[in-house]
Amino acid sequence: MNLSGILNEEENLIRGTLESYCQREVTPNIEKWILKKQFPGKIMKDLSEFLLPATIAHEGFKQPISEVSQGLLSETMGKYEFPVPAFLTMHFSKLFPFINDVETRNNYIGRYVKGNMVICGAFTEPGHGSDAASISTRLDQNDETLILTGEKAFLSSPSIADVCIASVRSGEPAGNRKSKGISLLAVDMDADGLEAYETENMASMYRGDFGGIRFDEVRVPKENLVGSLNTGFEILMKVLGIQRVHVALYSIGLAESCLQEALEYSKNRVAFGSPISKFQAVSFRLAEDWTKLEAAKLLAYKALAMKDMGLDSSSESSGVKWFGCEAAFDAASHALQTMGATGYVKSSPLERKFRSSRGFLIGDGTPDIQKLIIARNLLGKEYSP
Numbered sequence: 001m002n003l004s005g006i007l008n009e010e011e012n013l014i015r016g017t018l019e020s021y022c023q024r025e026v027t028p029n030i031e032k033w034i035l036k037k038q039f040p041g042k043i044m045k046d047l048s049e050f051l052l053p054a055t056i057a058h059e060g061f062k063q064p065i066s067e068v069s070q071g072l073l074s075e076t077m078g079k080y081e082f083p084v085p086a087f088l089t090m091h092f093s094k095l096f097p098f099i100n101d102v103e104t105r106n107n108y109i110g111r112y113v114k115g116n117m118v119i120c121g122a123f124t125e126p127g128h129g130s131d132a133a134s135i136s137t138r139l140d141q142n143d144e145t146l147i148l149t150g151e152k153a154f155l156s157s158p159s160i161a162d163v164c165i166a167s168v169r170s171g172e173p174a175g176n177r178k179s180k181g182i183s184l185l186a187v188d189m190d191a192d193g194l195e196a197y198e199t200e201n202m203a204s205m206y207r208g209d210f211g212g213i214r215f216d217e218v219r220v221p222k223e224n225l226v227g228s229l230n231t232g233f234e235i236l237m238k239v240l241g242i243q244r245v246h247v248a249l250y251s252i253g254l255a256e257s258c259l260q261e262a263l264e265y266s267k268n269r270v271a272f273g274s275p276i277s278k279f280q281a282v283s284f285r286l287a288e289d290w291t292k293l294e295a296a297k298l299l300a301y302k303a304l305a306m307k308d309m310g311l312d313s314s315s316e317s318s319g320v321k322w323f324g325c326e327a328a329f330d331a332a333s334h335a336l337q338t339m340g341a342t343g344y345v346k347s348s349p350l351e352r353k354f355r356s357s358r359g360f361l362i363g364d365g366t367p368d369i370q371k372l373i374i375a376r377n378l379l380g381k382e383y384s385p
């Protein structure tokens with residue numbers, strides 16, 4: 001599928017520049033970065049030269065490039081294992097335009113477009129993940145200051161981030177509607193009382209790329225509210241809803257590179273006197289994965305095109321998050337299987353991509369939660385789980 005024909009000249013240029021950047025800067029260096037476990041901060045500066053300013057609406061900047069175009073960037077990033085903290089920063093930045101205070105909004109967006117920032121989205125807590133409205137991180141008010149107390153866990157990039165956007169309980173739920181009374185806040189990571197910590201995970205690549213944040217009476221100016229007080233949950237769902245499509249496309253891109261590797265390997269590996277690609281069990285498995293990834297991409301780009309048209313795409317977005325990430329994980333796993341023991345060794349990029357693709361089935365919402373959203377859209381709340 002080649003969508004580049006529907007992009008305008010600027011969008012095509014950005015996509016092409018990203019692809020050459022990945023070939024020139026990411027592919028030759030990825031092993032070194034991972035060996036050192038060091039997030040290459042320079043990457044944000046590099047992105048600021050051709051990509052970041054085009055992704056966000058801001059006074060003085062023109063309209064951001066289309067969601068479809070940004071989807072192609074996400075897929076390309078996945079294909080080249082682009083550092084995830086940078087990829088996620090692009091998407092968490094979409095919360096900044098909701099900051100009401102003009103000076104604060106311009107300050108955060110300005111730092112982002114100049115490549116001076118890694119952003120961490122801080123929504124999950126040790127006790128609540130899928131049930132994102134049950135958070136207990138608390139917001140108290142004192143004149144012009146907001147005071148945060150609580151803990152966030154299992155986050156991407158907390159120890160390497162410059163800013164986090166945190167969800168907090170700021171008011172009472174309305175009856176049994178727990179999503180009411182939640183606010184979002186942009187918090188600088190060097191604030192007094194804030195402590196970021198690291199948690200090693202299955203696919204950790206860079207030191208500090210996964211972990212949590214403790215807030216011990218952290219004081220934040222009221223101007224840092226993202227949206228108005230107590231309206232954070234709706235904003236979060238809106239932004240995360242479309243971010244899910246990009247996460248799925250990143251995972252699909254990653255899986256496409258695994259599939260490509262498996263196809264090449266299967267033509268060259270000889271068993272029982274013939275290339276293994278000649279065995280139907282091997283080639284059909286790869287053909288099935290190709291089909292599922294293509295189907296997932298159709299749904300992903302449909303969701304993004306609907307978003308560009310101002311239509312509600314929540315079912316399509318949730319659909320591709322579960323179906324696309326599952327197809328991607330299966331494709332990565334099958335690619336590894338095709339390569340036998342060669343794929344299983346730690347130095348193989350396939351083994352790394354396989355572990356990464358597993359995480360995308362959990363982060364940004366599990367398949368169960370996506371199916372819940374779709375069922376509610378199809379059946380209405382009264383008749384769905």
Ligand SMILES: Cc1cc2nc3c(=O)[nH]c(=O)nc-3n(C[C@H](O)[C@H](O)[C@H](O)COP(=O)(O)OP(=O)(O)OC[C@H]3O[C@@H](n4cnc5c(N)ncnc54)[C@H](O)[C@@H]3O)c2cc1C
Nearest residue numbers: 121122123124128129130154155156359362363364366368
């Ligand atoms: C790689 C990775 C990156 C992440 N990055 C971030 C980040 O940047 N920021 C952030 O805030 N969080 C992040 N997370 C956390 C992630 O959002 C949560 O792990 C996820 O939402 C699931 O929450 P949980 O782990 O608490 O599982 P739980 O919510 O406890 O769920 C456990 C199991 O129960 C199922 N389940 C729960 N409720 C229901 C239901 N109503 N119906 C059916 N099944 C249900 C789930 O599907 C799951 O299988 C990340 C996680 C991973 C793995």
